[in-house]
Amino acid sequence: xxxxxxxxxxxxxxxxxxxxxxxxxxxxxxxxxxxxxxxxxxxxxxxxxxxxxxxxxxxxxxxxxxxxxxxxxxxxxxxxxxxxxxxxxxxxxxxxxxxxxxxxxxxxxxxxxxxxxxxxxxxxxxxxxxxxxxxxxxxxxxxxxxxxxxxxxxxxxxxxxxxxxxxxxxxxxxxxxxxxxxxxxxxxxxxxxxxxxxx
Numbered sequence: 001x002x003x004x005x006x007x008x009x010x011x012x013x014x015x016x017x018x019x020x021x022x023x024x025x026x027x028x029x030x031x032x033x034x035x036x037x038x039x040x041x042x043x044x045x046x047x048x049x050x051x052x053x054x055x056x057x058x059x060x061x062x063x064x065x066x067x068x069x070x071x072x073x074x075x076x077x078x079x080x081x082x083x084x085x086x087x088x089x090x091x092x093x094x095x096x097x098x099x100x101x102x103x104x105x106x107x108x109x110x111x112x113x114x115x116x117x118x119x120x121x122x123x124x125x126x127x128x129x130x131x132x133x134x135x136x137x138x139x140x141x142x143x144x145x146x147x148x149x150x151x152x153x154x155x156x157x158x159x160x161x162x163x164x165x166x167x168x169x170x171x172x173x174x175x176x177x178x179x180x181x182x183x184x185x186x187x188x189x190x191x192x193x194x195x196x197x198x199x
Contacts, residue, residue, distance in 0.1 A: 007033040009056065009104060010089050018105045022112045028138045029055050029108060037085065051139055055111065056104065058142070060084045062150035063168075087165055094169035103172075110175035114148050114184035115141035118195035133195040144191075145184065149175065152183030 008014055015031040028051040037057035043049035050058065063084045092103035099106060119140075120131045136144070153171050157164045174182035180189065 007035055009034065009037065010092065011035060013092065013102055013104050015104055018102065018108055020108060020112070022115070024138050025112060025115065025141065027051065028142050029111065031055065031104070031108075037088075038081070048139060051142075055107065055142075056088060059107065059146050059149065060088050062146045063087065063153070065150075065154070087168065090165040091168040091172070094165060095172060098169065099173060106172050106176045109177075110149065110172045110182075110184070111142065111145045113178040114175050114182075114188050115145035116188045116191045116195075117141070118192050119144075120195050120198050131198045133199045145188075148184035148187040152187070156183070 006014060006016060015033050018031055020026050020029050020031075030052050032052070032054050034054060037054045037060060039053055039057060043053050060081065061084075064079070064081060095101070095103035095106050116136055118133055119136050121134050123130045123132050149171060153164065153168050156167045156171070160167075171182060171184070175184050178185060180186060
């Protein structure tokens with residue numbers, strides 16, 4: 001019997017040879033091979049199970065919200081997953097045309113550079129509230145990175161004639177090179193700066 005064929009994402013991109021450089025994120029960035037990043041919410045009700053969901057699908061899920069700053073979950077984009085997947089597909093093609101690299105690898109680098117290591121938490125002690133610096137858990141680091149990327153893209157595209165696919169591609173390319181002009185990288189540095197001040 002012949003070898004089983006590799007499952008290429010969107011029948012184009014190979015996920016098997018992508019390496020995760022950040023050791024802390026190795027167990028929580030899933031590069032499970034599939035043709036379509038669609039699990040129909042199988043992992044939604046199990047604790048910590050989102051770490052097994054493909055990183056592309058997790059970003060697609062984050063993009064499925066309406067982009068106005070103060071009305072994020074008005075339901076305007078909710079449930080239009082195929083629309084969000086097609087946006088991602090086109091953005092990947094643009095990334096490949098601009099960089100010549102595997103766009104999933106660009107996405108993984110962007111997530112690594114947008115994931116904060118430190119955050120602040122509020123501790124109330126004797127009637128006074130303190131902000132204390134804490135380390136961020138790996139699962140939350142991915143959550144925050146994807147949130148920063150999707151929020152940056154949505155804010156940039158709102159009331160803008162430029163297509164969301166182009167904004168998404170540009171944002172991922174900038175974040176993958178750790179460019180401080182990328183909104184998600186800027187947000188990460190801001191968060192870490194605040195955490196450092198409250199050590």
